[in-house]
Amino acid sequence: MTDETCQWQGWRQATERALYGPGGFYLRPEGPAGHFRTSVHASPLFAAAVARLLGEVADELGTAEVDLVDVGAGRGELLTGVLAATEGRGLTVRAYAVERAARPAGLDPRIVWTDRPPRGARGLLFANEWLDNVPVDVAEADAEGTARYVEVRGDGAERLGAPVSGPDAEWLARWWPLREPGARAEIGRPRDEAWAAAVASMAAGRAVAVDYAHVRASRPPFGSLTGFRAGREVPPVPDGGCDLTAHVALDACEAAVRPGSEGGQDPAVSGGRPGSGRGPDPAGGGSRPGVAGGQDPAVSGGRPGAGGEPDPAGSGGRPAAYREPGPAGSGATELVSQREALGRLGVSGERPPLALASTDPAAYVRRLATAGEAAELTARGGLGDFLWLTRRIPG
16 A cells, blocks of 8 residues: 555545544534534524423423433533523433533533433434534546545545445435536435434434435535534535534435334444534634525525425425324424424514513513524524424334
8 A cells, every 4th residue: 555545535534533533623622612603502592492392302201301312412502501491390301412522621410421322211312413524425426427435635635536336326326316427425324324323222202313404306416515614614624624514415314214224333433423513603704504605405405595495305205394104193203494493492583572662671672682593593594494303202
């Protein structure tokens, strides 16, 4: 093996090293919040909504003691917010932070810090912007139309490698066929396996994955791999200096946990992310992933943008929000926008009545601020276009 050969790696291996290897991007002390913010960082309304969702799950299970498993917990911000929101509500929450980075100092002692989901949890498993950082290989169709692995150097230079084969080729054929020379795709099989394993860890309740995503009818023609650093989008370079992320084929993840589907390996082994996402901090001047020139993801296949809801089936066979019947006839699987999911949980960007400004100015200002935060969480062309994939686990 020559020195030149050693410099080139597939994107999955290179991403694993750059994000989670020694000195990796996500193992740095500043954590994800030092480079971008997500729904968790945007407003405490998000944690309050997850707390309400947890209460719904507890009611469904008929218990006042419930598990909350946060996969890709960052520095524990979401769990801290949910625990605060459930104080005094008669709900006992066993909180687990699934994270590859070290436990932060001063974290609430009630939060269990672990590198993999606990087995047999009864409650809610919540994975906010986790799957987009599970490392994947990238494929590109060559001049003859053959799908080949894309290899990358530490400086970001790329070249085409061997033809895609085996399970990766099967995944591409089913979920993301490359039909034209130059077309690219992220091979999402490791994410399918990670999600299936996370769902399989639950004994009962719900598993929810929240991410910027696409479906079969709207795949981005040249993939979505990109980098983020200090609130700005940057070229993806696997040198440990930036986040590396790509949109998630959530329809493929959903199919991986249908009855009869094959499961996957432990998400802690498959490159589960230790962050909380990368909506860039507006102070950094970058555009949030989820905003790509205001494009509609159902049309452009790009980052979630403004406009209509994507078709989760990718073939026009299901409406924008679909539910798959479960064993008892209730919805077992659902894929909806964050805008719809948070709306059901009481998050609304509706402005307070102007008359309140005269009768109670302080209350008007408070409600106006809350409406502004809610509007950011549910905005078209932004966080509101993220997709929520929910799987119910009967028990």
